[in-house]
Amino acid sequence: MGSRASTLLREEEIEEIKKETGFSHSQITRLYSRFTSLDKGENGTLSREDFQRIPELAINPLGDRIINAFFPEGEDQVNFRGFMRTLAHFRPIEDNEKNKDPIASEPLNSRSNKLLFAFRLYDLDRDDKISRDELLQVLRMMVGVNISDEQLGSIADRTIQEADQNGDNSISFNEFIKVLEKVDVEQKMSIRFLH
Amino acid sequence: MPAFSCAFPGCRRDLLVIVLVVFVGIGLPIEASAPAYQSHGTEGSHLTNITNTKKAFPVLAVNYEHVRKPFEIALWILLALLMKLGFHLIPRLSAVVPESCLLIVVGLLVGGLIKVIGEEPPVLDSQLFFLCLLPPIILDAGYFLPIRPFTENVGTILVFAVIGTLWNAFFMGGLLYALCQIESVGLSGVDLLACLLFGSIVSAVDPVAVLAVFEEIHINELVHILVFGESLLNDAVTVVLYNLFEEFSKVGTVTVLDVFLGVVCFFVVSLGGVLVGAIYGFLAAFTSRFTSHTRVIEPLFVFLYSYMAYLSSEMFHLSGIMALIACGVVMRPYVEANISHKSYTTIKYFLKMWSSVSETLIFIFLGVSTVAGPHAWNWTFVITTVILCLVSRVLGVIGLTFIINKFRIVKLTKKDQFIVAYGGLRGAIAFSLGYLLSNSHQMRNLFLTAIITVIFFTVFVQGMTIRPLVELLAVKKKKESKPSINEEIHTEFLDHLLTGVEGVCGHYGHYHWKEKLNRFNKTYVKRWLIAGENFKEPELIAFYRKMELKQAIMMVESGQLPSVLPSTISMQNIQPRAIPRVSKKREEEIRRILRANLQNNKQKMRSRSYSRHTLFDADEEDNVSEVRLRKTKMEMERRVSVMERRMSHYLTVPANRESPRPGVRRVRFESDNQVFSADSFPTVHFEQPSPPSTPDAVSLEEEVPKRPSLRADIEGPRGNASDNHQGELDYQRLARCLSDPGPNKDKEDDDPFMSC
Numbered sequence: 001m002g003s004r005a006s007t008l009l010r011e012e013e014i015e016e017i018k019k020e021t022g023f024s025h026s027q028i029t030r031l032y033s034r035f036t037s038l039d040k041g042e043n044g045t046l047s048r049e050d051f052q053r054i055p056e057l058a059i060n061p062l063g064d065r066i067i068n069a070f071f072p073e074g075e076d077q078v079n080f081r082g083f084m085r086t087l088a089h090f091r092p093i094e095d096n097e098k099n100k101d102p103i104a105s106e107p108l109n110s111r112s113n114k115l116l117f118a119f120r121l122y123d124l125d126r127d128d129k130i131s132r133d134e135l136l137q138v139l140r141m142m143v144g145v146n147i148s149d150e151q152l153g154s155i156a157d158r159t160i161q162e163a164d165q166n167g168d169n170s171i172s173f174n175e176f177i178k179v180l181e182k183v184d185v186e187q188k189m190s191i192r193f194l195h
Numbered sequence: 196m197p198a199f200s201c202a203f204p205g206c207r208r209d210l211l212v213i214v215l216v217v218f219v220g221i222g223l224p225i226e227a228s229a230p231a232y233q234s235h236g237t238e239g240s241h242l243t244n245i246t247n248t249k250k251a252f253p254v255l256a257v258n259y260e261h262v263r264k265p266f267e268i269a270l271w272i273l274l275a276l277l278m279k280l281g282f283h284l285i286p287r288l289s290a291v292v293p294e295s296c297l298l299i300v301v302g303l304l305v306g307g308l309i310k311v312i313g314e315e316p317p318v319l320d321s322q323l324f325f326l327c328l329l330p331p332i333i334l335d336a337g338y339f340l341p342i343r344p345f346t347e348n349v350g351t352i353l354v355f356a357v358i359g360t361l362w363n364a365f366f367m368g369g370l371l372y373a374l375c376q377i378e379s380v381g382l383s384g385v386d387l388l389a390c391l392l393f394g395s396i397v398s399a400v401d402p403v404a405v406l407a408v409f410e411e412i413h414i415n416e417l418v419h420i421l422v423f424g425e426s427l428l429n430d431a432v433t434v435v436l437y438n439l440f441e442e443f444s445k446v447g448t449v450t451v452l453d454v455f456l457g458v459v460c461f462f463v464v465s466l467g468g469v470l471v472g473a474i475y476g477f478l479a480a481f482t483s484r485f486t487s488h489t490r491v492i493e494p495l496f497v498f499l500y501s502y503m504a505y506l507s508s509e510m511f512h513l514s515g516i517m518a519l520i521a522c523g524v525v526m527r528p529y530v531e532a533n534i535s536h537k538s539y540t541t542i543k544y545f546l547k548m549w550s551s552v553s554e555t556l557i558f559i560f561l562g563v564s565t566v567a568g569p570h571a572w573n574w575t576f577v578i579t580t581v582i583l584c585l586v587s588r589v590l591g592v593i594g595l596t597f598i599i600n601k602f603r604i605v606k607l608t609k610k611d612q613f614i615v616a617y618g619g620l621r622g623a624i625a626f627s628l629g630y631l632l633s634n635s636h637q638m639r640n641l642f643l644t645a646i647i648t649v650i651f652f653t654v655f656v657q658g659m660t661i662r663p664l665v666e667l668l669a670v671k672k673k674k675e676s677k678p679s680i681n682e683e684i685h686t687e688f689l690d691h692l693l694t695g696v697e698g699v700c701g702h703y704g705h706y707h708w709k710e711k712l713n714r715f716n717k718t719y720v721k722r723w724l725i726a727g728e729n730f731k732e733p734e735l736i737a738f739y740r741k742m743e744l745k746q747a748i749m750m751v752e753s754g755q756l757p758s759v760l761p762s763t764i765s766m767q768n769i770q771p772r773a774i775p776r777v778s779k780k781r782e783e784e785i786r787r788i789l790r791a792n793l794q795n796n797k798q799k800m801r802s803r804s805y806s807r808h809t810l811f812d813a814d815e816e817d818n819v820s821e822v823r824l825r826k827t828k829m830e831m832e833r834r835v836s837v838m839e840r841r842m843s844h845y846l847t848v849p850a851n852r853e854s855p856r857p858g859v860r861r862v863r864f865e866s867d868n869q870v871f872s873a874d875s876f877p878t879v880h881f882e883q884p885s886p887p888s889t890p891d892a893v894s895l896e897e898e899v900p901k902r903p904s905l906r907a908d909i910e911g912p913r914g915n916a917s918d919n920h921q922g923e924l925d926y927q928r929l930a931r932c933l934s935d936p937g938p939n940k941d942k943e944d945d946d947p948f949m950s951c
Contacts, residue, residue, distance in 0.1 A: 037701070054699060056697070056698025056699075056710075057698050060691055060695045060698070061691055062688070062692055063695060070699075087696070087700065090693070090696055118685075121688075122688075139684070139735075142684075142688065143736060144733060146733075147733070155736075158739070159680050162679060162680060176685075179679070180685055182674050183686060187604050187605045188686070188689050188693070189689060189693065191693065191702065191706075192602075192704060192705070
C-alpha cells in the first residue's frame with residue numbers, strides 16, 4: 001500500500017475501491033478529481049499540508065483530528081484508496097444494504113462503523129476509552145479560549161458521569177453508543193454528496 | 196393524558212353539579228338582559244325626577260348590562276376549562292377519545308341547549324378566530340419549534356405543504372365540479388371556480404387539529420415534524436389560493452396573467468410573511484438586551500412583538516402564521532440568552548396556558564356553530580367531499596414521497612407515509628375561511644355544511660382511530676429524552692466533523708452553510724442582540740450553565756441544599772462571591788471520593804442518575820408530597836451539619852470510625868425508604884454554579900462552606916478502598932440530602948464526639 005506514482009485511475013482500481021467502499025463508478029471518478037486537485041505535489045498521495053490547505057479545515061476546531069483520521073498509523077502520506085476508505089464512512093446507508101447478507105464483513109458505512117470512526121477521533125491513544133483528558137482536549141478545541149479550565153473540567157466530569165456505567169471514569173465505546181442511541185446517526189453522519 | 200381517579204368519591208358528582216350550574220348560568224344572563232333594562236331605566240328616572248315618588252335607596256340592584264360582555268366571555272372560558280377538567284377526571288374516556296372530540300361534543304350540547312332556550316347561539320366569528328384564538332396556538336408552536344429536525348426536513352415539509360396542498364385543492368375542486376355536472380345531483384349551478392374555491396378551503400391540513408391529536412399519541416419526531424410543519428407552512432398556499440379564487444369567482448374568468456400573478460403572489464405572501472416575522476423577531480431580541488433592570492415585563496415583550504408581527508402581516512394580506520413562526524424562531528435564541536430564568540418559565544407557561552384555552556374554545560365553538568349555522572344538506576356532495584379528501588390525501592402523500600425519497604438520506608417508510616396521510620386533519624381554519632365567504636355565493640351554506648362534515652369526520656374518526664392504529668402498526672414512538680450534556684457535546688462534535696469532511700470532499704452541503712450561518716451569527720449578530728458579555732459564550736457552555744441552573748433551582752426549591760462546595764467555578768464569568776474557598780487539593784479529594792461513591796451508587800440505583808432531569812415539567816411540581824419529604828430531610832440535614840461542625844475540632848481523627856449518629860440515621864432510613872421509590876433524584880454532582888447574578892436567585896451560602904473541610908479530611912485518607920455495601924447504603928441514604936458521602940459504618944469512631 002505504498003504510494004503509487006500513477007495519476008490515472010485504472011479500471012481495476014476502481015473496481016477494487018467499489019467493492020471495498022461501496023461507492024459507485026461516477027462517485028469514485030468525481031472524488032478522484034477532487035483528490036488530484038488537492039494533491040499539489042502530484043505524486044499520487046496527499047500529505048498533511050495538502051489537507052491543511054483546505055480552508056474549511058483550517059478554521060474547523062477539529063481540523064487537525066480530521067486530518068489525522070485520514071492517515072493510517074504513523075504514516076505521513078495517504079493514497080487514493082486510503083482517502084476513499086475514510087470517506088466511505090460517511091456514505092449514506094442504502095436500504096438494500098440493510099438487508100444484505102451479513103456473511104460479508106460489515107460495510108464501512110454501517111452505523112457502528114460510523115460511530116467507531118467518531119469514537120476514534122476522541123480516543124487518540126487508542127485504548128478504547130475516552131478518558132477525561134481526551135474529553136477535555138476536545139472540549140477545549142470546541143469552545144475556544146475564553147472558558148477557564150475549571151469550568152471545562154466540570155463539564156467533562158459531568159459528561160463522564162452521565163455516560164459512564166461501569167465506573168471506570170471514562171467512556172468506553174459501548175457507553176458511547178448508548179449515549180448516542182437517540183441521535184439519528186445514519187442521518188447525522190452521512191453526506192448526501194456521497195450518495 | 197394520564198387520568199387519575201378522584202381523591203374522594205363525591206368529587207365527581209360535585210363536578211357535574213358545578214357543570215350544570217354553569218350551563219344554567221349561561222342561560223341566565225341571556226334572560227337577565229331583559230329585566231336589567233328596566234332597573235337601569237328606573238334609576239335614570241329616579242335621578243332626573245327627584246321631586247317625583249321617593250323610592251327607597253336601592254341597597255342591592257342588578258345591572259347586568261354593565262358587565263355583560265366581559266361576563267359572558269369569562270363565563271365561556273370558564274365553561275371550556277371546566278369541561279377540560281372534567282374529561283380528565285373520567286378515567287377511561289380521555290384514554291380512548293381525544294380531547295378535541297369531547298370538546299366538540301360539549302359544544303354541540305351547549306349549542307343545542309342555547310337553541311332550546313330560544314336564543315341565538317354565538318357562531319365562531321371569523322374575526323374573533325383569526326385575531327384572538329389562533330395566534331396563541333401558533334406562537335406556542337413556533338416558539339417551541341424543534342429547530343434541528345425542522346431544518347433537516349425542511350425540503351420534505353415544503354414539498355408536502357406547497358405541492359401537496361395544491362394537489363389536494365385542484366384534485367378535489369376538479370372532481371367535485373365533475374360531480375356537479377351530473378344531472379342527478381341537482382347542483383348544476385356550481386361553476387368550476389366555486390368548486391376550486393371550496394377545494395382550496397378544505398384541502399389545508401389544520402395545525403390546531405394536528406396539534407391536538409398528535410400531542411396525545413407521542414409519535415416519533417420525524418413524522419410529527421413532517422405533519423406539523425406541513426400544517427404550518429401550508430397557510431401561505433391556502434391564503435393565496437383562497438384570495439385568488441375568491442377574486443376570480445367574482446369576475447368569472449381566469450387568464451394566464453392571473454395565474455402568473457397568483458404564483459408571484461404566493462412567493463410574496465410566504466416570503467413577505469417570513470420577513471415581517473423576522474424583523475419583529477430581531478426587534479424583540481434587541482429589546483430584550485436592555486431588560487436586565489425590568490425583568491417583570493420581559494415576557495410581555497415576547498408576546499407583544501409576536502402579536503404585532505401577526506397583525507402587521509395580516510394587514511398586508513401576507514401569511515400571518517408564517518410571520519408568527521418566523522418571529523418565534525428568530526427571537527428565541529437571543530431572547531433566551533438575555534432573559535432571566537423566571538421570565539423564561541413565565542413565557543413557557545403563559546404560552547401553554549393561552550394556547551390551551553384557545554384550543555379548547557375553538558373546539559367548543561365549532562360544536563356550537565354546527566348547531567347554529569345555516570345548513571344545506573346534499574348527500575352526494577357531502578359524502579363525495581369526505582371520500583375525496585381521504586383519497587386525495589393518500590394519493591398525494593404516496594406520490595410525493597416517491598419523489599422525495601429519491602432525495603432523502605433517511606427514507607420515509609410505508610408506516611411513516613401512512614401516518615402522514617392519516618394525520619392530515621382538517622379543523623377550524625377551514626371552517627372560518629368558509630364562514631368568511633360572502634353571502635353572494637349561493638353555495639355558501641352547502642359548502643359550510645360540507646366543511647363541517649369533513650372536520651367532524653377527520654377529527655372524530657381519524658382522531659380517535661389514529662392512536663390504536665399507531666399501536667397496531669408499531670410505529671416508532673417518541674423517545675423521552677432529557678437534556679443531556681453528552682448528546683449536546685457529541686452532536687456539536689459531529690457537526691464539526693461533518694463540516695470538515697464536506698470541506699475535504701469539496702462539497703458545499705448542509706453542514707457547510709449551517710457553519711457559515713453560525714459564524715455569521717457569532718461575529719455580527721450576537722453582539723448586537725445579546726446583553727453584556729454573554730454573546731461570547733459558546734453555546735455549549737450556555738447549555739451546560741442552564742442545565743446546572745435548572746438543577747440547582749430545583750434542588751433549592753425542593754428543600755435540598757445545593758452542594759457541598761460553593762461554586763468556586765463561576766460559570767457566568769462574574770466576579771467571585773464572598774464565599775470562603777476550599778483549597779484545590781481538598782477539592783480534588785472530595786471530587787474523587789464523590790465520583791467513586793457515585794459509581795457505586797449508580798449501580799445500585801437502577802434508574803439513570805439524571806432521569807429527573809426535566810425542565811420543570813408539570814409532574815415535577817405536582818409532587819408536593821415529595822417536596823415535603825425533602826423538607827423533612829433538610830431538617831435532619833441541618834441537624835447533621837450541626838454535628839459536623841462539632842467534628843471540625845477533631846480533624847486528625849484516625850480512619851477508623853464507628854457509626855456516628857445512630858439516632859439520626861435511623862430516622863433518615865425510614866424517610867429514605869419512602870423517597871427511594873418515589874424518586875430518583877439526580878445524584879450529586881459536585882460543582883454547582885453559584886446562584887445567578889439576577890435578583891431572582893436564592894443563595895444558601897452560609898450553610899454550605901463548613902462541610903467540605905470536615906469531610907475531606909476525615910474521608911480523605913480512606914479513599915474508597917473498602918466502600919462496601921454498607922457504605923453504599925449510607926451513601927444512598929445521604930445522597931438525597933447531602934452532597935457528600937456519609938461515613939462508613941465500619942470505620943468510624945466519631946461516636947464519642949457526636950454526643951449531641
